[in-house]
Amino acid sequence: MIDIRKLLKKGSDFLGCQFPIIGGAMTWVSEKNLVSAISNAGGLGVIACGAMEPSHLENEIISTQKLTKNPIGVNLILMHPKIEKLIEICIENKIHFIVFAGGIPKKKYINQFKAKRIKTIAFASTLFIANRLKNFGIDALIIEGSEAGGHIGPVSTNVLAQEILPFISEIPIFVAGGIGRGESFLNYLRQGAAGCQIGTRFVCASESVAHDNFKNIFIKSEARSAQVSIQLDDRLPVIPVRAIKNKASVLFLEKQKEVLKNLEQGNVSLKEAQLTIEKFWSGSLKKAVIDGDIENGSLMAGQSVSMVKKIQPVKEIIEEIIQQASHEYNK
Numbered sequence: 001m002i003d004i005r006k007l008l009k010k011g012s013d014f015l016g017c018q019f020p021i022i023g024g025a026m027t028w029v030s031e032k033n034l035v036s037a038i039s040n041a042g043g044l045g046v047i048a049c050g051a052m053e054p055s056h057l058e059n060e061i062i063s064t065q066k067l068t069k070n071p072i073g074v075n076l077i078l079m080h081p082k083i084e085k086l087i088e089i090c091i092e093n094k095i096h097f098i099v100f101a102g103g104i105p106k107k108k109y110i111n112q113f114k115a116k117r118i119k120t121i122a123f124a125s126t127l128f129i130a131n132r133l134k135n136f137g138i139d140a141l142i143i144e145g146s147e148a149g150g151h152i153g154p155v156s157t158n159v160l161a162q163e164i165l166p167f168i169s170e171i172p173i174f175v176a177g178g179i180g181r182g183e184s185f186l187n188y189l190r191q192g193a194a195g196c197q198i199g200t201r202f203v204c205a206s207e208s209v210a211h212d213n214f215k216n217i218f219i220k221s222e223a224r225s226a227q228v229s230i231q232l233d234d235r236l237p238v239i240p241v242r243a244i245k246n247k248a249s250v251l252f253l254e255k256q257k258e259v260l261k262n263l264e265q266g267n268v269s270l271k272e273a274q275l276t277i278e279k280f281w282s283g284s285l286k287k288a289v290i291d292g293d294i295e296n297g298s299l300m301a302g303q304s305v306s307m308v309k310k311i312q313p314v315k316e317i318i319e320e321i322i323q324q325a326s327h328e329y330n331k
């Protein structure tokens with residue numbers, strides 16, 4: 001434990017917490033209970049704003065702050081129609097970290113937070129984007145590989161780490177996607193990462209409000225069950241999402257076939273067809289996470305779902321990861 005602290009220091013100092021582990025924001029899952037538990041256990045908890053209304057976000061921030069005195073973050077989706085208002089709310093409520101998701105943040109947004117000493121973090125999917133964000137003044141980066149749960153890019157964590165980590169040392173980089181154990185976390189630290197971001201492993205935390213059905217399917221699933229959504233035709237774009245295969249994912253393929261047939265027969269316009277595909281998953285994460293409908297909802301999960309074995313307190317999950325990393329380090 002003594003030695004590994006050197007490797008953990010850069011990320012921990014940046015995050016202002018004991019361990020450089022960011023609890024990846026997960027829509028519907030990362031609310032006050034899980035977020036405060038992660039921050040109280042020495043990581044950085046991040047509220048998933050998702051599609052929340054500004055007033056809802058504000059309530060969530062205030063409730064989380066009542067449960068922890070430690071730093072927390074907010075994950076903002078850039079295409080949210082009320083993004084500017086959400087930014088105001090985060091500033092007013094003195095959030096410590098902002099994680100921008102769903103695109104490249106405007107320089108203006110970064111500067112707004114900088115002026116209030118709030119640190120900004122964004123996802124970089126290539127070295128080019130990483131450098132651009134660095135030049136925009138971003139404080140830290142997350143590189144997330146395709147093993148991750150939820151919306152993903154096409155490149156694996158392993159390759160992204162090699163492409164980006166050796167070339168950027170001025171700002172901390174957190175690695176995400178497929179990290180289920182401490183040995184893997186240590187590998188990325190050794191390659192120059194400041195820390196990691198983990199989502200899937202926290203879903204089954206005792207503090208997570210996810211429905212028992214959602215947690216149980218995680219505990220039962222293997223890595224191969226967490227599959228990327230399939231697109232049947234270029235005319236009907238499908239956003240790549242990694243989720244556990246279920247009835248809904250099979251129906252999604254059927255829906256695409258049906259819509260394609262209608263499109264080819266001239267029964268629907270291209271726009272209508274695209275909209276039907278786009279709408280298919282709307283509301284489906286909530287259906288699974290909150291209502292427990294694991295057949296018809298979306299079971300977003302990363303491949304590291306195979307390393308989710310039981311329901312455990314957040315503190316135990318974090319300690320396990322740190323112990324595994326320390327043990328490997330001292331071998």
Ligand SMILES: Cc1cc2nc3c(=O)[nH]c(=O)nc-3n(C[C@H](O)[C@H](O)[C@H](O)COP(=O)(O)O)c2cc1C
Pocket residue numbers: 023024025026027029048049050075100101102144147148149150151176177178179197198199200201299300301302303304
């Ligand atoms: C159920 C679920 C929901 C997610 N929702 C979001 C989100 O709202 N915003 C975001 O930036 N990332 C989201 N993610 C990605 C996580 O924040 C994190 O980066 C990812 O889970 C890390 O990879 P891992 O799943 O292999 O640990 C989600 C992931 C999951 C599993």
